[in-house]
Amino acid sequence: MKSGFVSIIGRPNVGKSTLLNAIIGEKVAITADKPQTTRNRIRGIYNEKGIQIVFIDTPGIARPRNKLGAYMTDQALTTFEEVDVILFVVDEMLGSRGGDQFILERLRESKTPKLLAINKMDRMGPEEYKKIYDEYERTGVFSEIFGVSALKGDNVAILLDALKGLVPEGPAYFPEGVFTDLPERFLAGEIIREKMLHYLRDEVPHGVAIEIEAFAEKPNMTEISAVIYTEKKTHKGIIIGKDGHTLKGIGKSARLELEALLGARVHLGLWVKVKENWRDNGRILGALGYRE
Ligand SMILES: Nc1nc2c(ncn2[C@@H]2O[C@H](COP(=O)(O)OP(=O)(O)OP(=O)(O)O)[C@@H](O)[C@H]2O)c(=O)[nH]1
Numbered sequence: 001m002k003s004g005f006v007s008i009i010g011r012p013n014v015g016k017s018t019l020l021n022a023i024i025g026e027k028v029a030i031t032a033d034k035p036q037t038t039r040n041r042i043r044g045i046y047n048e049k050g051i052q053i054v055f056i057d058t059p060g061i062a063r064p065r066n067k068l069g070a071y072m073t074d075q076a077l078t079t080f081e082e083v084d085v086i087l088f089v090v091d092e093m094l095g096s097r098g099g100d101q102f103i104l105e106r107l108r109e110s111k112t113p114k115l116l117a118i119n120k121m122d123r124m125g126p127e128e129y130k131k132i133y134d135e136y137e138r139t140g141v142f143s144e145i146f147g148v149s150a151l152k153g154d155n156v157a158i159l160l161d162a163l164k165g166l167v168p169e170g171p172a173y174f175p176e177g178v179f180t181d182l183p184e185r186f187l188a189g190e191i192i193r194e195k196m197l198h199y200l201r202d203e204v205p206h207g208v209a210i211e212i213e214a215f216a217e218k219p220n221m222t223e224i225s226a227v228i229y230t231e232k233k234t235h236k237g238i239i240i241g242k243d244g245h246t247l248k249g250i251g252k253s254a255r256l257e258l259e260a261l262l263g264a265r266v267h268l269g270l271w272v273k274v275k276e277n278w279r280d281n282g283r284i285l286g287a288l289g290y291r292e
C-alpha cells in the first residue's frame with residue numbers, strides 16, 4: 001500500500017480548489033471567480049486500489065491585510081514540511097511577479113519535492129504557455145512541470161499519475177469511500193459562503209462569515225439555521241437586498257445544493273448580523289473556527 005499527503009498551494013484565484021475537485025471527482029472545496037475564496041485547509045481524499053493520497057487545498061497566499069488574512073496565509077505556508085509533495089499552481093495572470101517570488105523563496109527553503117501545475121491552459125495560446133513554462137523552469141525549483149486545465153479536466157490524470165509516483169509506502173489514513181474528513185456542518189457553511197461570493201460583489205462577500213447555529217436531522221427533513229456575520233451595517237442591507245430578494249436567492253441556491261449533498265430535504269434559515277471588524281478580532285475569529 002502507498003499513501004501520502006500533497007498540499008496544493010499558490011496565489012489566490014489560480015484554480016487550486018477547482019483542481020482539487022477535478023482530482024477527487026467530487027465537489028469538496030467551494031470555488032469562485034474572486035480571490036480569497038478558500039479560508040481553511042480543505043482535505044480531499046483520493047482512493048484507488050493500493051493507493052491513498054490526501055490532498056490539502058489551501059488558501060491563496062497573499063500579503064495579509066487583517067488577522068483573518070494572516071491566518072489564511074499561515075494555513076498554506078505551514079503545510080510545506082508536513083506533506084510528501086507540494087503542488088504549486090499558477091495561472092497566466094501573475095507570472096513570477098512579486099507575490100510568486102515570495103512563495104518561490106519559501107519553496108526553495110523547503111526540502112519537500114515540488115511539482116508545478118500551470119493551470120487554465122484552456123485559455124492560453126502555445127506561446128503564452130511556453131513563456132510561463134520557461135519562466136518557472138528557469139527557477140530550478142520544480143522537479144516536473146505540467147500544463148493542465150482544472151476546469152476542463154485536461155491533463156489532470158497525467159498530473160495525478162506523477163503524484164502517485166511520489167508518495168511513499170504507507171497505511172490508509174481514511175476508510176475507502178470517504179472523500180473528505182470535513183464535517184457536514186462545515187460543508188454547509190462553505191456552501192452558503194460560496195453562494196454569497198456568487199451573488200455579491202466587491203468587499204461584501206469577503207467580509208462575511210457563516211456560523212451554523214443548528215443542524216438537526218429530522219425523519220423527513222434536515223433543519224439548518226445559520227448566522228451570516230458581516231462587517232458593516234451597509235453590507236447587511238446589500239446582503240438582504242430589496243424586499244429580501246438577494247438573501248432569498250442565496251438561501252434558495254444554497255438549499256438546493258445542500259439537499260443534493262445530504263440526500264434529504266433541507267429547511268434553511270438564514271439571519272444576518274453585524275459584527276464590526278470581526279476579521280481583526282482574534283476572539284471572534286477563534287469562535288468562527290479560524291484558528292489552529
Ligand atoms: N478557464 C479556466 N478557469 C479556471 C480553471 N481552473 C479554475 N478556473 C476558474 O478560476 C476561478 C478561481 O478558481 P478557484 O478554484 O476558486 O481558485 P483558488 O486558487 O482556489 O482561489 P482561492 O481559494 O481564492 O485562493 C474560478 O472562476 C474557476 O472557475 C481552468 O482550468 N480554466
Ligand SMILES: [Mg+2]
Nearest residue numbers: 016017037038
Ligand atoms: Mg480555493
